[in-house]
Amino acid sequence: MKTEKTEQVLNFCCEMGRQLIQNGAEIYRVEDSINRLLTAYGYRDTEVFAIPSCVILNILDEGHNYTKSIRIRSSFINLDKLERLNSLCRRVCRERPEPEAAFSLLDTISSASSYPQLVSYLAHGFVAIFFTLFWGGTALDACLAFLCGAAVKASVAYLSRFETNIFFTYVCSSMAMVLPPLILSYLGVPIHMDKMVIGAIMLLVPGIAITNVMRDVLAGDFLTALTKFAEVLIISMALAVGIAIPVSLARFFWGVI
Structure with a gap:
C-alpha cells in the first residue's frame, strides 16, 4: 500500500x-x-x-x-x-x-479551456496597435497593424494543430505578419511599414525567455540558461528569416518597398 x-x-x-x-x-x-x-x-x-x-x-x-x-x-x-x-x-x-x-x-x-479565440485575436491585434504607436507609427499605421497581430495569431493557432517545431512556426508567423503591410504598401496606402512590422514583431520576441536566461545565470543554473539561450537564438533567426523572405521577394518583383 x-x-x-x-x-x-x-x-x-x-x-x-x-x-x-x-x-x-x-x-x-x-x-x-x-x-x-x-x-x-x-x-x-x-x-x-x-x-x-x-x-x-x-x-x-x-x-x-x-x-x-x-x-x-x-x-x-x-x-x-x-x-x-x-x-x-x-x-x-x-x-x-x-x-x-x-x-x-x-x-x-x-483540461480547462484556454482563452476564447475572439479574445486572443483582439489581444494580439491591440498589442500590435499599441507597440506601433510606441515606436512612432501614425494612427493609420496603428489601426492597420491590427491586421498584423491577427495574422500572427492565426498562423500560430493553425500551426499548433500540427505540432510543428518552433523554428518553422516562427518563420511562418513572421511571414504572415509582414504580408499585410507589404500588400498595403503595394496598393499605395501611405503607411510606414517599418513601424508596423516593429510593432507587430513584439508579439513574437521571446522577452520572457531572455529574462529567464539572465535569472538562471545569476542563480547558477547554467544548463537551463544555455537551453533557453539556444531557444532565444533560434527564435531570433526564425524571425529574421521570416521577415526577410517576403520583403526580398517583394523588392524583387515590385521594386523598392
Missing part, C-alpha cells in the same frame, strides 16, 4: 511539473514546487531535476528508489493556468489530500 501511494505521489508531482513547464513556469519554480509537494507528503530523500524539455524525479523510500521522467515537447505562456497551478500546489501542501484527489484537481485545471 505504501508503494502504491509513493507511485501515485510520484506520478502526480511529475505531471504537476509538466503542466508548470508547458504553461510557462520558470525552471526553478518547477523544482521548488515539486520539492514542496514531496515534503508535504512526508518524503525527505528526493531528487528533482528539470530542464525546459524534461522533468526527472526520484524518491528514496524505505530503501527503494522510485524514479520517473517526463518528456516535454512544447511550451507556451498561459498565465491563467499557471496561477491556478500555483494555487493548487499551495493547497495540496497545506491540506495534503490523497493523491487521487490531487490528481483530479490537476486534471480539472489541465
